[in-house]
Amino acid sequence: MSIKEYRTASRAHGGLIAVQHTPGVAFGDRVRITDARGGTRDGQVIRAADEEVLILVFEGIEDLDLEDIWVRFLDEPVEIALSPEILGRELNGLGEPRDGRPPVLSNVRRPVGGAAINPAARTYPREFIQTGISTIDGLNSLVRGQKLPIFSGSGLPHNRLAAQIVRQAKLKDEDTSFSIVFAAMGVSYADAKFFRDEFANSGVLRNVVMFVNLADDPPVERLTLPRTALTAAEYLAYDLDRHVLVVMTDMTYYAEALREVATAKGDVPARKGYPGYLYSDLAEIYERCGRIHERHGSITMMPVVSMPSDDITHPIPDLTGYITEGQIVLSRELQNQGIYPPVHISPSLSRLMKDGIGRDDTREDHPHVAAQLYALYARALETRNLASIIGADELSERDRRYLTFADDFDKRFVGQDEAEDRSIDATLNLAWELMSAFPREMLTRLSETELAKYYRTAESQ
Amino acid sequence: MTDQHRTGTVRDINGPIVTIDLPGVRSGEQVRIGEIGLVGEVISLSGRQAVVQTYEGTDGVRPGEPAMGLGWPLSVELGPGLMGGIFDGVQRPLSKIALQSGDYIARGLDVPALDRARQWAFEPNPELEPGQQIGPGMVLGTVPETEVVSHKVLVPPGVAGELEEVAPAGAYDIESTIAHVRDAKGTSHRLSLYHRWPVRRPRPYLQRDDGVSPLITGQRVIDTFFPQLKGGKGAVPGPFGAGKTVVQQQIARWSNADIVIYVGCGERGNELVDVLESFPKLEDPYSGRKLMERTLLVANTSNMPVVAREASIYVGLTMAEYYRDMGYDVVMLADSTSRWAEALREVSGRLGQMPVEEGYPAYLASRLAAIYERAGRVKTHAAGSGSVTLIGAVSPPGGDFSEPVTSHTKDIIETFWALSKELADARHYPSIDWVTSFSGHVHTAAEWWHEVVDRRWEQRRTEALALLARDAELSRIVNLVGPEALSDAQRWQLEGAALVKEGVLQQSALDAVDTFCSPEKQFALLDLCLSIYDKGMALIELGVPVSELAEMPQLAKARRCKSMYNSDQVTEIHAFARAVEQAFEGIRLEYAKEHAE
Numbered sequence A: 001m002s003i004k005e006y007r008t009a010s011r012a013h014g015g016l017i018a019v020q021h022t023p024g025v026a027f028g029d030r031v032r033i034t035d036a037r038g039g040t041r042d043g044q045v046i047r048a049a050d051e052e053v054l055i056l057v058f059e060g061i062e063d064l065d066l067e068d069i070w071v072r073f074l075d076e077p078v079e080i081a082l083s084p085e086i087l088g089r090e091l092n093g094l095g096e097p098r099d100g101r102p103p104v105l106s107n108v109r110r111p112v113g114g115a116a117i118n119p120a121a122r123t124y125p126r127e128f129i130q131t132g133i134s135t136i137d138g139l140n141s142l143v144r145g146q147k148l149p150i151f152s153g154s155g156l157p158h159n160r161l162a163a164q165i166v167r168q169a170k171l172k173d174e175d176t177s178f179s180i181v182f183a184a185m186g187v188s189y190a191d192a193k194f195f196r197d198e199f200a201n202s203g204v205l206r207n208v209v210m211f212v213n214l215a216d217d218p219p220v221e222r223l224t225l226p227r228t229a230l231t232a233a234e235y236l237a238y239d240l241d242r243h244v245l246v247v248m249t250d251m252t253y254y255a256e257a258l259r260e261v262a263t264a265k266g267d268v269p270a271r272k273g274y275p276g277y278l279y280s281d282l283a284e285i286y287e288r289c290g291r292i293h294e295r296h297g298s299i300t301m302m303p304v305v306s307m308p309s310d311d312i313t314h315p316i317p318d319l320t321g322y323i324t325e326g327q328i329v330l331s332r333e334l335q336n337q338g339i340y341p342p343v344h345i346s347p348s349l350s351r352l353m354k355d356g357i358g359r360d361d362t363r364e365d366h367p368h369v370a371a372q373l374y375a376l377y378a379r380a381l382e383t384r385n386l387a388s389i390i391g392a393d394e395l396s397e398r399d400r401r402y403l404t405f406a407d408d409f410d411k412r413f414v415g416q417d418e419a420e421d422r423s424i425d426a427t428l429n430l431a432w433e434l435m436s437a438f439p440r441e442m443l444t445r446l447s448e449t450e451l452a453k454y455y456r457t458a459e460s461q
Numbered sequence B: 001m002t003d004q005h006r007t008g009t010v011r012d013i014n015g016p017i018v019t020i021d022l023p024g025v026r027s028g029e030q031v032r033i034g035e036i037g038l039v040g041e042v043i044s045l046s047g048r049q050a051v052v053q054t055y056e057g058t059d060g061v062r063p064g065e066p067a068m069g070l071g072w073p074l075s076v077e078l079g080p081g082l083m084g085g086i087f088d089g090v091q092r093p094l095s096k097i098a099l100q101s102g103d104y105i106a107r108g109l110d111v112p113a114l115d116r117a118r119q120w121a122f123e124p125n126p127e128l129e130p131g132q133q134i135g136p137g138m139v140l141g142t143v144p145e146t147e148v149v150s151h152k153v154l155v156p157p158g159v160a161g162e163l164e165e166v167a168p169a170g171a172y173d174i175e176s177t178i179a180h181v182r183d184a185k186g187t188s189h190r191l192s193l194y195h196r197w198p199v200r201r202p203r204p205y206l207q208r209d210d211g212v213s214p215l216i217t218g219q220r221v222i223d224t225f226f227p228q229l230k231g232g233k234g235a236v237p238g239p240f241g242a243g244k245t246v247v248q249q250q251i252a253r254w255s256n257a258d259i260v261i262y263v264g265c266g267e268r269g270n271e272l273v274d275v276l277e278s279f280p281k282l283e284d285p286y287s288g289r290k291l292m293e294r295t296l297l298v299a300n301t302s303n304m305p306v307v308a309r310e311a312s313i314y315v316g317l318t319m320a321e322y323y324r325d326m327g328y329d330v331v332m333l334a335d336s337t338s339r340w341a342e343a344l345r346e347v348s349g350r351l352g353q354m355p356v357e358e359g360y361p362a363y364l365a366s367r368l369a370a371i372y373e374r375a376g377r378v379k380t381h382a383a384g385s386g387s388v389t390l391i392g393a394v395s396p397p398g399g400d401f402s403e404p405v406t407s408h409t410k411d412i413i414e415t416f417w418a419l420s421k422e423l424a425d426a427r428h429y430p431s432i433d434w435v436t437s438f439s440g441h442v443h444t445a446a447e448w449w450h451e452v453v454d455r456r457w458e459q460r461r462t463e464a465l466a467l468l469a470r471d472a473e474l475s476r477i478v479n480l481v482g483p484e485a486l487s488d489a490q491r492w493q494l495e496g497a498a499l500v501k502e503g504v505l506q507q508s509a510l511d512a513v514d515t516f517c518s519p520e521k522q523f524a525l526l527d528l529c530l531s532i533y534d535k536g537m538a539l540i541e542l543g544v545p546v547s548e549l550a551e552m553p554q555l556a557k558a559r560r561c562k563s564m565y566n567s568d569q570v571t572e573i574h575a576f577a578r579a580v581e582q583a584f585e586g587i588r589l590e591y592a593k594e595h596a597e
């Protein structure tokens, strides 16, 4: 079919324009809009009827004179050109250069929408990734092919943590490094620069492709950006056999852009004005991660989700948590105590940990150590709470032991230096050191064999 | 039928909702949309136009492309070859699709659910004689579908008359004729190993029966505290990460059902892979065979098209009813019914229907009730009884149980396993909250327990719940005034409750020994913990200080018993219980001696 071009659009609001009498335009197709001054914008057909076609304009519709534009239906889906040359590049949400260098040229073009992975083609992720961070490796282990978001809040060091993970992540006893796909949506210039500098300083820049949409860039472009980035990740993983780590920040701005467009379209809102399909929409993004049968490469994902007003029940973190395979939750309280990384372990979780740890993967005591630390810490937090009501002096001796444990745990196990890359052995040994403050009868989550092998009281150390 | 397909034209594409011009098409009819042939279902009609919800993404479809009515409603194929398989939300076989279209699901594929080439060893029912009157649900013969599932080939609903002939024993593919039946009008019907059934219509049965025996899941907090009956309906609500999927997978693994249908409705791909990879290796504790032989998966993961998600529950239920009709006890697990409800909401929103609460349409409650109503224990036409137990996960936004899907579900179901974020955060698994959960089946279950396991079951269960309630009360006091305010007896109550929580309620799905717990072991552990509590209390009443009891090493062992002894080692638990008793008796004697001096 020939490319169709139309002279006018009829109405426009919220990033959308409507064009009338455009028979035969395909749903989902790419659109190019040229204004009187020759400037172009990109769009996508989001409703196609004979009488009228609705177009989402990625660059937004500000200053668009509807009487004086050309709308071209390009008769192709929204695609990105892919080649090994994308590594080291900085692109926008449509895969166009942001780094002043020429566009990526390639015969390999893929639609950014992707398709659903056949569940029967997946392989269960089970290879332990050592991040060098105790709260993650020891208690909420990450495995290759997992989607594990960082739930954070404004002013919390999620960027530093993500950067540290990018620097340190490796398979145990293996030296292959990850290729990094970095997707920034609506972040500040300073945040984007932080990551760019981080990648440059740690020498991984050659291995990174950045997709960037800043806070002052058009919000609608944020809707395609993660899809474009993941299409690149799939190419790196499955065409080039790389292990890819996708860092996406900040999914909250993505969801806000989605809400903006949904409202303009008149979609029925579910909670807090977000459309009912936010769950499915986020899932389309997050579920692109994983491991596939007989494919060497993999996609591991660490999205950053900032929780509006630190509220974990807000639709964005909530729906994210319902899709991802766990979450690492940062706490303002720990941050205020000067603890880095301020990971609050209670609400944190890794669902894929179970098959990635233990004798063959990390160490045989790992599963029970994690369970025991969690149990002790849960009790310790209760005690801390009690102490804040009735005063620490009123506590029994046993309870005071929990109190000391809570403090030690926060300072020594949770807290670590930004440059400190702890091995999993070091993490587990530290855990035993902390647990050994309790008499062994209290450590009922650990087996007798494990206690015999690792339990050391202060005197025997 | 093929040459009578009516064709029309696509008019409007609005995501999964497509409006077509196709006079004469019926509501509920299957249609193929566009050159690519996407499958969809007519959901409303107005004049010449029909609104279609498509089960596949509509990218690339243009107004003006053809649309074709297929003449039948959304139906599934019912016959041998379902067990062990994984199907999408409209029953397309995903393993075969992977062979055809690779790692990603292509659109417009037309792959039948059942393998046409495979031969099955059919054994005719020896009691049948040509000339005999037969009717729906009667067994024409059997086919060994897997080592554990003997597939009964039934006369389909709606077919009755005189049996003309039945095929002799032999190997047949599913399309071969295995019987001819002449109906009252003299028309002869050809029956094969399979038939189709429209998924939105419940399969008929003779009459409903009361549930009689509990579904044993091997999970203590379920079987002992909040039992489910075979044929019952239950819900597992909880915030993300609380353990809904693990509860459902544990039931799929360890329950004493004949058939398990696991519907991954809008959830994670990896959770289905987990089942697909682990079940072929795990052994059913009852039959000793591999679990996959009795399991069937329906998968519409969260990234798969949303409309097929709505269909997936009905597809799963219809297959469940089909095995029920063979006289089997079927468990269907739906994870998650909230995603089903959201699919309903999305379609109704796109149709511009009036939302009533949180965007959901007014018919949410009635559709939910109709789904759960398909569970039950029934007398089948084949004169036996079979059951469908339906257990749905509910994923309330923000963990708020007052939202529409959770609250409507709560009104419908009989067993409610409420998962608590607090318990999950403290890694108390399963995080089933003993205060807000309930089961309407305790009395019926008690009859079974009393007969099969121990006459004191109901009494012990009540005592344990009372102790837990007391614990909650005392904890509130402690939080106000500190532990010093408690008497020794009250402190012992706290110790006793802690023992019940750790020694009985907590059960790790990841523990090789404790993942499954037989009813005998369940009761032995409960009795052990409560006896320790009772005996200890008697000593405290004599004046023994609580600190002396709390430090007894036997308490630590009692907490570990669950993973030290497997379900065949109940006698060891009893022996340990006697040893504990002796230890307490020792303390009592010593104490009596001291006080006599």
Ligand SMILES: Nc1ncnc2c1ncn2[C@@H]1O[C@H](COP(=O)(O)OP(=O)(O)OP(=O)(O)O)[C@@H](O)[C@H]1O
Pocket: A321, A322, A323, A349, A350, A351, A352, B238, B239, B240, B241, B242, B243, B244, B245, B246, B247, B267, B395, B429, B430, B431, B507, B508, B509, B510
């Ligand atoms: N009985 C159990 N034993 C051990 N671990 C458990 C148990 N139940 C839950 N867990 C832990 O909790 C995690 C989350 O459980 P699960 O995936 O079932 O949550 P969910 O309620 O289904 O969450 P979502 O709504 O996001 O799907 C599991 O990955 C596992 O680590």
Ligand SMILES: [Mg+2]
Pocket: B244, B245, B246, B267, B335
């Ligand atoms: Mg789940």
